[in-house]
Amino acid sequence: xxxxxxxxxxxxxxxxxxxxxxxxxxxxxxxxxxxxxxxxxxxxxxxxxxxxxxxxxxxxxxxxxxxxxxxxxxxxxxxxxxxxxxxxxxxxxxxxxxxxxxxxxxxxxxxxxxxxxxxxxxxxxxxxxxxxxxxxxxxxxxxxxxxxxxxxxxxxxxxxxxxxxxxxxxxxxxxxxxxxxxxxxxxxxxxxxxxxxxxxxxxxxxxxxxxxxxxxxxxxxxxxxxxxxxxxxxxxxxxxxxxxxxxxxxxxxxxxxxxxxxxxxxxxxxxxxxxxxxxxxxxxxxxxxxxxxxx
Amino acid sequence: xxxxxxxxxxxxxxxxxxxxxxxxxxxxxxxxxxxxxxxxxxxxxxxxxxxxxxxxxxxxxxxxxxxxxxxxxxxxxxxxxxxxxxxxxxxxxxxxxxxxxxxxxxxxxxxxxxxxxxxxxxxxxxxxxxxxxxxxxxxxxxxxxxxxxxxxxxxxxxxxxxxxxxxxxxxxxxxxxxxxxxxxxxxxxxxxxxxxxxxxxxxxxxxxxxxxxxxxxxxxxxxxxxxxxxxxxxxxxxxxxxxxxxxxxxxxxxxxxxxxxxxxxxxxxxxxxxxxxxxxxxxxxxxxxxxxxxxxxxxxxxxxxxxxxxxxxxxxxxxxxxxxxxxxxxxxxxxxxxxxxxxxxxxxxxxxxxxxxxxx
Numbered sequence: 001x002x003x004x005x006x007x008x009x010x011x012x013x014x015x016x017x018x019x020x021x022x023x024x025x026x027x028x029x030x031x032x033x034x035x036x037x038x039x040x041x042x043x044x045x046x047x048x049x050x051x052x053x054x055x056x057x058x059x060x061x062x063x064x065x066x067x068x069x070x071x072x073x074x075x076x077x078x079x080x081x082x083x084x085x086x087x088x089x090x091x092x093x094x095x096x097x098x099x100x101x102x103x104x105x106x107x108x109x110x111x112x113x114x115x116x117x118x119x120x121x122x123x124x125x126x127x128x129x130x131x132x133x134x135x136x137x138x139x140x141x142x143x144x145x146x147x148x149x150x151x152x153x154x155x156x157x158x159x160x161x162x163x164x165x166x167x168x169x170x171x172x173x174x175x176x177x178x179x180x181x182x183x184x185x186x187x188x189x190x191x192x193x194x195x196x197x198x199x200x201x202x203x204x205x206x207x208x209x210x211x212x213x214x215x216x217x218x219x220x221x222x223x224x225x226x227x228x229x230x231x232x233x234x235x236x237x238x239x240x241x242x243x244x245x246x247x248x249x250x251x252x253x254x255x256x257x258x259x260x261x262x263x264x265x266x267x268x269x270x271x272x273x274x275x276x277x278x279x280x281x282x283x284x285x286x287x288x289x290x291x292x293x294x295x
Numbered sequence: 296x297x298x299x300x301x302x303x304x305x306x307x308x309x310x311x312x313x314x315x316x317x318x319x320x321x322x323x324x325x326x327x328x329x330x331x332x333x334x335x336x337x338x339x340x341x342x343x344x345x346x347x348x349x350x351x352x353x354x355x356x357x358x359x360x361x362x363x364x365x366x367x368x369x370x371x372x373x374x375x376x377x378x379x380x381x382x383x384x385x386x387x388x389x390x391x392x393x394x395x396x397x398x399x400x401x402x403x404x405x406x407x408x409x410x411x412x413x414x415x416x417x418x419x420x421x422x423x424x425x426x427x428x429x430x431x432x433x434x435x436x437x438x439x440x441x442x443x444x445x446x447x448x449x450x451x452x453x454x455x456x457x458x459x460x461x462x463x464x465x466x467x468x469x470x471x472x473x474x475x476x477x478x479x480x481x482x483x484x485x486x487x488x489x490x491x492x493x494x495x496x497x498x499x500x501x502x503x504x505x506x507x508x509x510x511x512x513x514x515x516x517x518x519x520x521x522x523x524x525x526x527x528x529x530x531x532x533x534x535x536x537x538x539x540x541x542x543x544x545x546x547x548x549x550x551x552x553x554x555x556x557x558x559x560x561x562x563x564x565x566x567x568x569x570x571x572x573x574x575x576x577x578x579x580x581x582x583x584x585x586x587x588x589x590x591x592x593x594x595x596x597x598x599x600x601x602x603x604x605x606x607x608x609x610x611x612x613x614x615x616x617x618x619x620x621x622x623x624x625x626x627x628x629x630x631x632x633x634x635x636x637x638x639x640x641x642x643x644x645x646x647x648x649x650x651x652x653x654x655x
Contacts, residue, residue, distance in 0.1 A: 104355075152436035153485035166440070169560070224563070
């Protein structure tokens with residue numbers, strides 16, 4: 001019994017230490033000095049079509065607001081992309097990496113953003129808890145990489161039942177998507193049942209594919225990885241610290257994307273596989289640019 | 296000094312925890328009579344000693360009794376289909392190791408739509424990296440999305456399933472119990488189904504008992520001979536304890552792949568035309584018909600195919616090109632012995648395991 005008592009005291013001491021070390025961490029987190037070293041940055045994604053603001057019409061609509069580099073008129077019905085793994089760096093060594101987490105609980109999904117032209121609130125990403133410093137570069141990923149897909153079922157912007165862009169048959173997320181109406185598209189009307197239709201003379205460019213496996217023994221690289229990293233220098237450095245409200249304004253040009261990938265609606269109007277999307281993924285860095293900053 | 300900093304509440308909590316630890320410690324030990332106190336592991340995932348490490352992300356979705364039972368209910372509930380006519384167990388039947396019934400060589404979905412392929416058995420999924428005949432799905436959680444939304448399977452949108460579940464009074468409390476959530480969302484639906492499926496571990500065949508040196512694991516001389524022949528003639532693809540290397544190969548079922556490109560549907564490479572995943576052979580004697588297109592009804596027909604039915608094509612597996620004609624040379628006696636060995640992979644405890652039975 002005496003032995004048991006000793007074990008009891010040992011466990012007691014251990015438990016106490018554990019409890020204390022927990023509360024000590026909590027103290028650190030609420031440390032005022034520490035909070036002063038953190039600031040915010042609002043990143044705004046402004047989707048445009050060349051020099052014009054982007055406006056969406058419903059699919060099947062015949063308002064063709066824009067003209068591509070092949071002289072073909074078109075309108076847009078959907079435009080958006082997943083942004084993840086945001087990273088800021090500065091000339092003096094400041095680094096910020098956005099917290100990443102995948103979870104079925106939407107509140108615990110961190111670092112994945114679905115920017116949609118149809119949803120104004122999704123176009124501003126508010127980065128929090130950035131170490132005080134000067135920053136002049138942002139990089140992020142368009143799409144959801146392997147480490148995001150392979151965690152399994154996820155909630156929030158990654159929930160396929162709640163608007164996430166998910167490919168079932170070749171499981172993974174679409175990184176960037178553009179849909180619209182173009183008289184030159186030979187797309188025919190299709191009724192998929194359940195109220196889901198594809199309208200005539202529409203186009204859909206869905207760029208997905210994340211698998212990045214080594215080539216097989218015959219040297220065949222069997223998967224197309226369409227995840228791309230966008231890396232942009234600011235027009236001028238931004239200071240981040242508590243009390244400041246710096247903003248970074250990015251421009252995302254759908255027309256430039258079409259031009260760079262030489263999109264011809266007569267031949268390319270239905271892109272729904274990694275292989276078909278590669279040409280568009282390869283031009284992705286052309287469409288994102290820094291427009292201006294607000295200190 | 297340490298003690299001084301502890302307040303009264305912490306002291307009490309600390310003591311309570313200490314005693315909880317002591318009880319936990321004691322309960323793991325033998326009791327006074329010296330016998331093991333059994334722990335209830337009914338709903339715990341356990342890796343069989345002769346199996347490889349699991350691939351499933353248990354850290355994101357630990358199996359609980361509540362989660363497993365919810366998954367079981369969902370698996371048997373046609374609410375997952377568009378018109379309430381088809382449930383998972385329509386094509387994945389426990390009596391045949393969660394493969395499809397023989398009368399459904401190709402899967403049959405809503406409106407009696409006939410699928411393209413034979414529904415694979417749901418066995419030992421926690422150990423697999425890729426799923427379906429073409430390996431297009433890389434995480435078990437996402438296999439259910441495919442089955443629910445494919446128009447020739449359950450033909451229902453995931454969003455609508457979630458809506459229906461939230462509207463059926465019996466489900467929200469079950470999700471609350473299993474996951475602590477107030478409103479059902481799709482990831483929890485998928486996780487519940489995965490919890491049910493990862494416990495489908497088939498590891499108590501006569502063969503397993505033989506390998507682990509357990510009672511009931513005596514293989515006959517013929518079965519042992521069959522094993523040797525199997526290892527020599529079939530073992531390079533059907534390797535390891537799951538009897539598959541999980542690669543994608545064209546085994547000469549067809550030379551024209553226009554009906555089903557197989558792996559190339561995923562990789563978009565011509566060099567993968569007509570390749571399908573090497574299936575695990577566990578419970579193979581119970582999962583007829585065989586091959587992605589359900590071409591063969593018996594194991595004898597399968598072995599006859601390898602012996603003299605292999606069709607040549609540019610993507611035919613190199614291992615089937617070692618002889619004067621494509622295929623694997625087998626004598627009739629060798630085939631019989633291989634089949635005798637394959638029978639030892641049937642796990643009757645698994646197919647009779649009452650944990651998987653439909654309960655309500």
